[in-house]
Amino acid sequence: MGENQTSVTEFILLGFPLGLRVQLLLFGLFSLFYTFTLLVNGAILGVISLDPRWHTPMYFFLSHLAIVDIAYACNTVPQMLVNLLSPTMPISFPGCLTQTFLFLTFAHTECLLLVVMSYDRYVAICHPLRYSAILSWRLCITLAITSWACGSLVVLVHVSLILRLPFCGPHEINHFFCELLSVLRLACADTWLNQVVILAASLLVLVGPFCLVLVSYTHIFFAVLKIQSREGRRKAFSTCSSHLCVVGLFFGSALVIYMAPKSSHPEEQQKVLFLFHSIFNPMLNPLIYSLRGTELKSALRRALCKESHCQLE
Template sequence: MKCFLFSPISCEISVLSTSQDFFFFFFCHENMESNRTWITEVVLLGFQVDPALELFLFGFFLLFYSFTLVGNGIILGLICLDSRLHTPMYVFLSHLAIVDMSYASSTVPKMLANLVMHKKVISFAPCILQTFLYLAFAITECLILVVMCCDRYVAICHPLQYTLIMNWRVCTVLASTCWIFSFLLALVHITLILRLPFCGPQKIDHFFCQIMSVFKLACADTGLNQAVLFAGSVLVLVGPLCLVLVSYLRILAAILRIQSGEGRRKAFSTCSSHLCVVGLFFGSAIVMYMVPRSSHSQEQRKILSLFYSLFNPMLNPLIYSLRNAEVKGALKRVLWKQRSM
């Protein structure tokens, strides 16, 4: 990490570099007090278990993380390779797979490293970067799930107008909006965080730099940050969830009016898969960010975060592959093509 100081406000430009990626992260603070100590690294306490159990957890979480990458990678590969899946529904599903892999990768690798290392620290700038990426990918997944719900609503409730409404231009605009809005909203949270003075404590009782844990590092009032976080949670969780529920009530009514048993079964299959993913994601997110903190111990919140950032992304491809006939058919065609070559 390299830091350059500029006057009059001591603006630090932190450059986090690896052999493959370069992250440029900017933050500023005012040196109003010369004796103020600014933290440079943070200790992630993690799960605080016996060393032998830490090795077991390392193998267990590594297996789940591998399943997450492989499962979502297979879904993404099938959609790219099979022309029959080049439809709006599966385009959005491919975005969901990308988000899930990125989402898990923003926190799990550092967690795995800390499980096998004695010094469980992370520099301050990468910690804030981790918070930013986690928020951005979480919001993106929420919005992609809502867009997928809208796609299913149009397909089932307005089938004759589906190709007109959900054309490629609309799909591109919707997907791009999800990504851009998510990163901008995450940037708002990070900008508010970086206005705070961070002079200790240096310990986070979590396995990653979760935003509410980062608030505790500040030696100033975080009331504004918490208010904005709650408002953002309402914006991206409660509102979209209400839209999803209303849409699925209308979808259910439309499915029950379908005369063909095969058509009804196919509609239930695709919608039930999406509804399972929506329930898992929104349920854990609302409990995590909107239920009062006094309702859960810190260990319970860690487990919720683990489910939210690791288990949920791993379950998504399983749900879509096991309950979706078109995905299973695409997998069989790809495997058959590989055998015949």
């Protein structure tokens, strides 16, 4: 279909229909969260890249998670901040599809990275003597590239199916960004194929990886129980606690968004859940990993001190 019958050239993102004072308050609050997200994730990337002691598979995958969190925030938050100040500011049709593509790509990639990180913890605890042999750098790089590639390829299917649909009616999206389901509600044709593909993709990229994480942690749990000393068990559990918190936050909200039955106010509730995904999740992830210990903070401090000494010399 050459022209795909799309007469709508731009959309209006309704965002949060609140009073002016509340919108200005949200603008300041979300700007603060956005800045904090970029700074904390950027600090983690800096620590991992500057300190050779952090050049391990676990922190290699954590650096990719930090990149995804930064990209998450940069894809949705700036547009949301613009809309809080100028609610009628339109977004072009290509720009809207690009935002949809990027958001879903980062979401799928983070999902797959969390599975890879759970495999890393499984090997570290269940096969510690073979850790370096199993998780070679070649395998780590392959797993990271595969996560990014699979995340984007699945989303290409969604975008190509959207391009087949005609958009000829309303152009107001009841969301703060071009979320897939909200865009589909504006299509002037039956979207059953899109819905089937969304369900299949949710099972493939969401439920499947979540089950793999559960399998990994089931093996980890029984392996930790076999450790004789309480201190050994505590250390083993502490290495997984931060990842488990991140997994719970990500998969919990994602499963509610795409797999839970629709309620009486689905769109408003989904906006809150996506707000958690876009702002709070990327901000909380680095904080959760930092709480695992003071190593990250001390490493960043040492790196900054080194840099200041070099400048003085």
